Amino acid sequence: MPDPVPNLGPNLVMGTPNSGQMLSVSLGRRITDRVMTLLSVLAMVMVIVPLFAIFGYLVYKGIGSLDLNLLIKMPRPVGETGGGMANAIAGSALILGIASLLGVPVGIGAGIYLAEYGRGGRFGSVVRFTSDVLNGVPSIVIGIVAYAIVVIRQKHFSALAGGVALAIMMIPTITRTTEEMLLLVPAQIREAAFGLGISQWRTTLSITLRTALSGVITGVMLAFARVAGETAPLLFTTLGNQYWSLNLNEPTAALPLQIFTYANSPFDEWHRQAWAGALVLIVMIVLSVSAVRVAVSRGNLRGAR
Numbered sequence: 001m002p003d004p005v006p007n008l009g010p011n012l013v014m015g016t017p018n019s020g021q022m023l024s025v026s027l028g029r030r031i032t033d034r035v036m037t038l039l040s041v042l043a044m045v046m047v048i049v050p051l052f053a054i055f056g057y058l059v060y061k062g063i064g065s066l067d068l069n070l071l072i073k074m075p076r077p078v079g080e081t082g083g084g085m086a087n088a089i090a091g092s093a094l095i096l097g098i099a100s101l102l103g104v105p106v107g108i109g110a111g112i113y114l115a116e117y118g119r120g121g122r123f124g125s126v127v128r129f130t131s132d133v134l135n136g137v138p139s140i141v142i143g144i145v146a147y148a149i150v151v152i153r154q155k156h157f158s159a160l161a162g163g164v165a166l167a168i169m170m171i172p173t174i175t176r177t178t179e180e181m182l183l184l185v186p187a188q189i190r191e192a193a194f195g196l197g198i199s200q201w202r203t204t205l206s207i208t209l210r211t212a213l214s215g216v217i218t219g220v221m222l223a224f225a226r227v228a229g230e231t232a233p234l235l236f237t238t239l240g241n242q243y244w245s246l247n248l249n250e251p252t253a254a255l256p257l258q259i260f261t262y263a264n265s266p267f268d269e270w271h272r273q274a275w276a277g278a279l280v281l282i283v284m285i286v287l288s289v290s291a292v293r294v295a296v297s298r299g300n301l302r303g304a305r
Helices: 019-065 067-074 085-115 122-135 138-153 159-183 187-195 201-212 213-228 232-237 255-261 268-305
Strands: none
Touching: 019 268, 067 085, 067 268, 085 122, 085 159, 085 201, 085 213, 085 255, 085 268, 122 159, 138 232, 159 213, 159 232, 187 201, 201 213, 201 255, 213 268, 232 255, 255 268
């Protein structure tokens, strides 16, 4: 008779690990989870702390010089105290409005094309590569380009030229963000719309884009926040103005330009106003982004209801 097969125990049949091995694996997973959680928290702190440090220092330096005159009065001549930056605040709003009107539709349209129509084509790859390269171009180079294509042709500096320069900077960020947000929309949603006989363009605008609207708006506001404080492109295009001017074809004041001029001056009064202007600029950006996010959130809630 053949020898009986020895009983190896339940933990060794079919390679099943014993309790000691399972405990070791579980402990290793818990340690890895704790370490990765700690690293994530540290990364979050490294992002938040510099932001609050910068904002806190701006508040410390600028809050003492922030008053109603800064918001509603014009700049005073050199050597005189007082005055404000009303023309620069209005000029910044004008230039950013032009940039948004030019850059947002182009950026969203390009993102829709890349996500819905250009994923496998050579032209889509070229657009995607161009957008990535343009996103890394220094702002001063974009200012020189806008100077060549707008200022030289018009033969004068203008708010329109500044808006074109900032719009060029906004387009790649909006394009890539829109593409990524649309690609996150499940394909089953598109297939369901096609099954109901809805055309592709109508599906893209009414269903896909609406589903990804929150992410698209986030990309738009990121681009807006990036260009709102740019100075170099405006030096080549808008130039600046010490007087009140909201004409699109004239040099126009802007907060970044005013802050740059005052910060480089030898006058303490202008230094004080430069800190206050920087604080106003940051507050304007934060309020604009927050207002758009709140409006989008309320719109999504109403749509869900």
